[in-house]
Amino acid sequence: MLRRLAPLIIFLLPVMGWMRVIVERRGILPLEIATALLVLTTIVVFTSVVVLIALMLNRLDAQRRQAQAALIRAEKLTAAGRLAATVAHEINNPLAAALNTMYLARTSGVPEQAARYLESAEHELKRVTAVVRQSLGFYRGQNKAELVDLNAALDEVVEFLRSYASAKGVALRKNDFAGFIVAEAGELRQIFSNLITNAIEASPRGSNVAVKAKMGDAAIEVAVEDDGAGVPRDLREEIFEPFFTTKPDIGTGLGLFVVKELVLKNGGRVTVGNKNTSNVQGARFAVTFPLVNPVKSQSVVAHSKVSAPSRR
Numbered sequence: 001m002l003r004r005l006a007p008l009i010i011f012l013l014p015v016m017g018w019m020r021v022i023v024e025r026r027g028i029l030p031l032e033i034a035t036a037l038l039v040l041t042t043i044v045v046f047t048s049v050v051v052l053i054a055l056m057l058n059r060l061d062a063q064r065r066q067a068q069a070a071l072i073r074a075e076k077l078t079a080a081g082r083l084a085a086t087v088a089h090e091i092n093n094p095l096a097a098a099l100n101t102m103y104l105a106r107t108s109g110v111p112e113q114a115a116r117y118l119e120s121a122e123h124e125l126k127r128v129t130a131v132v133r134q135s136l137g138f139y140r141g142q143n144k145a146e147l148v149d150l151n152a153a154l155d156e157v158v159e160f161l162r163s164y165a166s167a168k169g170v171a172l173r174k175n176d177f178a179g180f181i182v183a184e185a186g187e188l189r190q191i192f193s194n195l196i197t198n199a200i201e202a203s204p205r206g207s208n209v210a211v212k213a214k215m216g217d218a219a220i221e222v223a224v225e226d227d228g229a230g231v232p233r234d235l236r237e238e239i240f241e242p243f244f245t246t247k248p249d250i251g252t253g254l255g256l257f258v259v260k261e262l263v264l265k266n267g268g269r270v271t272v273g274n275k276n277t278s279n280v281q282g283a284r285f286a287v288t289f290p291l292v293n294p295v296k297s298q299s300v301v302a303h304s305k306v307s308a309p310s311r312r
Contacts, residue, residue: 001053008049016041071242072258091128098124145266147292148188150179150220151213157192158211161200169205172196177213179220181289183266191262194255195224195285202228202283216291223286230274230281239272263287 016038023034098121105117158174165172192211199209207227214221231239242257263270268289275282 001050001057004049004053005046008045012045013042068261071254072261074254091132094124094127097121098128145182145184147180148183148185150181150188150222150289151177153185153188154192154211154213154222157189157196161193161196164197165200165209168200168203170200170203171208172200172211173208174211175213177215177220179213179215180292181220181266182292183268183289187262187266191259191287192222192224194259195287198255199224199226199228199283199285202226204228219288219290221286221288223284225275225282225284227282229283231272231283236272240270 020034020038023029024031028034029037101117101121101124105114105121108114108117154174158172162172196209196211203209203226209227210223210225212223212225214223240256240260242254260270266289268287270285270287273284273286275284
């Protein structure tokens with residue numbers, strides 16, 4: 001705005017003042033009328049320029065919002081791809097075991113042994129059903145804010161990612177608590193899924209990832225801590241920018257950007273720091289949400305869809 005208004009201030013005002021002086025000297029118009037025309041012209045010109053600049057800024061802001069929404073959709077698709085890969089990995093082993101036991105049951109000549117094989121195949125197929133049911137509900141409830149049992153929502157995310165952590169040689173831990181917040185449940189799961197997945201990938205084998213909740217009078221803080229290298233102080237603001245990544249081989253640079261946008265959208269805030277323990281300099285991402293009044297929440301729970309009862 002300054003860049004566009006500066007030429008008017010520097011050149012237009014002196015020119016218009018000079019024209020007023022010429023008009024006054026030549027007696028074309030009385031002094032009062034010449035001054036009034038100068039003021040009116042100045043107001044019209046500056047108002048027109050400000051309106052044009054405002055329209056341009058509104059257009060740019062709309063384009064920014066569209067680009068931001070596109071980035072969030074892209075990250076959601078990436079998260080859906082990771083979810084699909086995780087589900088495929090989870091159901092592959094029990095499906096293979098079920099097929100093998102069904103083959104053994106078909107080729108077995110002993111009815112009792114065939115029955116045992118079929119019972120084992122049924123058990124493996126039930127495992128597949130449980131994984132599919134869990135994955136189908138993992139990103140549900142993304143259209144509206146609702147009363148969410150934060151402990152139960154985090155339990156779903158932790159249990160879903162536990163096998164991924166185990167495959168990486170990382171122990172995944174979480175403390176139990178009781179707290180209700182108002183948020184979009186699917187977006188809440190995406191927030192913590194991204195943070196926990198990043199923590200697992202940043203941690204060396206044999207280390208830990210901890211999900212810790214700290215209750216306050218009006219808010220709850222959920223921190224995801226890892227035993228990795230930590231986040232340098234000079235990157236703590238830049239790390240939430242789109243397309244910034246410290247994992248060029250596997251990262252899109254959108255995960256933490258989307259985390260911050262979804263946290264803000266749901267009325268919270270996210271901060272990053274290091275654990276500063278004696279042995280490691282692990283990263284610590286903390287998300288804070290306002291708590292729903294406990295008395296009010298208990299009355300609302302009876303009439304609302306809550307993800308699951310709190311496990312304490």
